[in-house]
Amino acid sequence: xxxxxxxxxxxxxxxxxxxxxxxxxxxxxxxxxxxxxxxxxxxxxxxxxxxxxxxxxxxxxxxxxxxxxxxxxxxxxxxxxxxxxxxxxxxxxxxxxxxxxxxxxxxxxxxxxxxxxxxxxxxxxxxxxxxxxxxxxxxxxxxxxxxxxxxxxxxxxxxxxxxxxxxxxxxxxxxxxxxxxxxxxxxxxxxxxxxxxxxxxxxxxxxxxxxxxxxxxxxxxxxxxxxxxxxxxxxxxxxxxxxxxxxxxxxxxxxxxxxxxxxxxxxxxxxxxxxxxxxxxxxxxxxxxxxxxxxxxxxxxxxxxxxxxxxxxxxxxxxxxxxxxxxxxxxxxxxxxxxxxxxxxxxxxxxxxx
Numbered sequence: 001x002x003x004x005x006x007x008x009x010x011x012x013x014x015x016x017x018x019x020x021x022x023x024x025x026x027x028x029x030x031x032x033x034x035x036x037x038x039x040x041x042x043x044x045x046x047x048x049x050x051x052x053x054x055x056x057x058x059x060x061x062x063x064x065x066x067x068x069x070x071x072x073x074x075x076x077x078x079x080x081x082x083x084x085x086x087x088x089x090x091x092x093x094x095x096x097x098x099x100x101x102x103x104x105x106x107x108x109x110x111x112x113x114x115x116x117x118x119x120x121x122x123x124x125x126x127x128x129x130x131x132x133x134x135x136x137x138x139x140x141x142x143x144x145x146x147x148x149x150x151x152x153x154x155x156x157x158x159x160x161x162x163x164x165x166x167x168x169x170x171x172x173x174x175x176x177x178x179x180x181x182x183x184x185x186x187x188x189x190x191x192x193x194x195x196x197x198x199x200x201x202x203x204x205x206x207x208x209x210x211x212x213x214x215x216x217x218x219x220x221x222x223x224x225x226x227x228x229x230x231x232x233x234x235x236x237x238x239x240x241x242x243x244x245x246x247x248x249x250x251x252x253x254x255x256x257x258x259x260x261x262x263x264x265x266x267x268x269x270x271x272x273x274x275x276x277x278x279x280x281x282x283x284x285x286x287x288x289x290x291x292x293x294x295x296x297x298x299x300x301x302x303x304x305x306x307x308x309x310x311x312x313x314x315x316x317x318x319x320x321x322x323x324x325x326x327x328x329x330x331x332x333x334x335x336x337x338x339x340x341x342x343x344x345x346x347x348x349x350x351x352x353x354x
Contacts, residue, residue: 030073031126034080037061037087039108039133044092047170047216049101050138050207051093057211059133061087064112068123076121089115093137104135140170145182147203147219152187155316158229158271163198163220169205170213181205182215186223194223230269232322238263241283241308247291250335254289257300257329262287266307267323274313283308285326293332302329 039059041051053059064087066076079085089112096111098104108128112118118125144166149157162184169182182203186194193199198220204212223229240263242254256262266284268275278284286306293301304325313319 029067030070031065031067032073032077033063033065034087035061035063037064037089039089039091042090042092046094046099047213048140048142049093049099050140050170050172050213051091052136052138052208052211054134055136055208061108061128061130063127063129064109065126065128066118066121066123067126068121072122076123079121085117085121089117091135093135098135098137101137101139104137106133106135107131108133138172141173142168142170143180145169145171145180145205147182147184149184149186149221149223151191151316152185153312153315154185155312157186157191157223157316159221160224161198161220161222167203167215167217167219169203169215171205172207184219184221186221191223194221195225195229198222229271230318230320231272231275233268233270233275235266235268235275235278235284238266238284239282241286242289243286243306244289245291248289248294248332252289252294252332252334254287255331255333256287257331261326262305262328264326267321268309268319269322270313270319274310274319277310277313278319281308281310287328287330289332294334296332298331298333300329300331302327304328 037060039053039061041057045051066073068076076085080087091106091111093099093104096106098106108131109125112125112128145168146166147162147164149159149162151157167182171180182205184201184203186199186201190199190201199222200218200220202214202216202218204214207213240256244252244254262285268278270278284307286308288303288306304327307321307325309319
């Protein structure tokens with residue numbers, strides 16, 4: 001009998017001790033705040049939905065306050081500080097019962113409490129800043145859209161072939177016309193490679209600036225071979241411009257010694273679009289005049305012309321000079337005080353400083 005009583009006393013003592021430890025642990029609950037958390041749309045979201053946070057693909061959380069036992073908070077602090085806990089949380093509108101098109105209100109702290117990351121930490125979320133985020137859900141329609149090619153600077157590329165030329169993609173219902181397209185962007189290496197053999201790449205649809213959605217299907221792209229892409233042209237009625245600083249303008253005049261060569265026809269190789277753009281340039285060739293040229297005392301100076309090709313087409317390798325660069329011969333002569341330059345050829349125009 002005495003043994004039984006002693007055993008009950010021992011068990012009661014153990015229970016009370018454990019209970020005291022639990023109470024002590026609860027009484028030592030701590031809070032810990034961290035910043036720079038991010039809320040993103042889940043990658044497994046229904047492709048027929050376009051989900052944004054107030055129009056943006058992600059939402060930044062300035063502050064999240066956690067609460068838990070001292071031991072759990074210490075562990076959470078360590079993991080956040082050493083980078084083993086990445087504070088990015090993924091939002092699935094269907095899981096949160098917000099898949100219906102329109103605007104929804106997300107209580108951030110309540111959402112974070114239920115995420116696997118927070119549950120695994122063994123803590124809870126007390127508050128967040130912001131407290132509420134607006135979630136916008138747009139229903140997308142599946143449509144056949146044409147595929148177009150661009151370079152890294154968003155300049156269009158004329159493809160010899162794209163197979164298939166159209167792909168199915170989810171796009172806003174109201175989108176039509178030129179806005180209805182899937183894009184493939186090629187870097188310089190890919191451009192060069194696609195001139196030799198087809199390359200495969202996945203097109204994307206731009207739902208909004210910076211918000212891209214891949215179509216999930218690769219296409220084969222072939223660009224024209226170099227010799228087929230560029231044609232030979234001769235630019236006549238060449239317009240010459242001068243580039244000189246304000247230190248020289250109105251004080252000196254430029255007298256070309258070989259104007260026939262300087263303003264002679266320019267042979268180029270270009271795409272038709274680049275040729276038209278070069279035709280429309282204000283000046284086809286530019287002669288740079290340096291400040292030091294004023295000290296030449298009227299002696300002849302020689303300098304290569306600058307061919308003023310439109311830079312967008314130069315970057316895409318769609319226009320090149322197809323002749324030896326012409327060397328201009330000229331003199332820089334001071335103007336008489338208050339005098340006007342009336343000796344320059346009417347074909348020569350003074351251009352702005354470049």
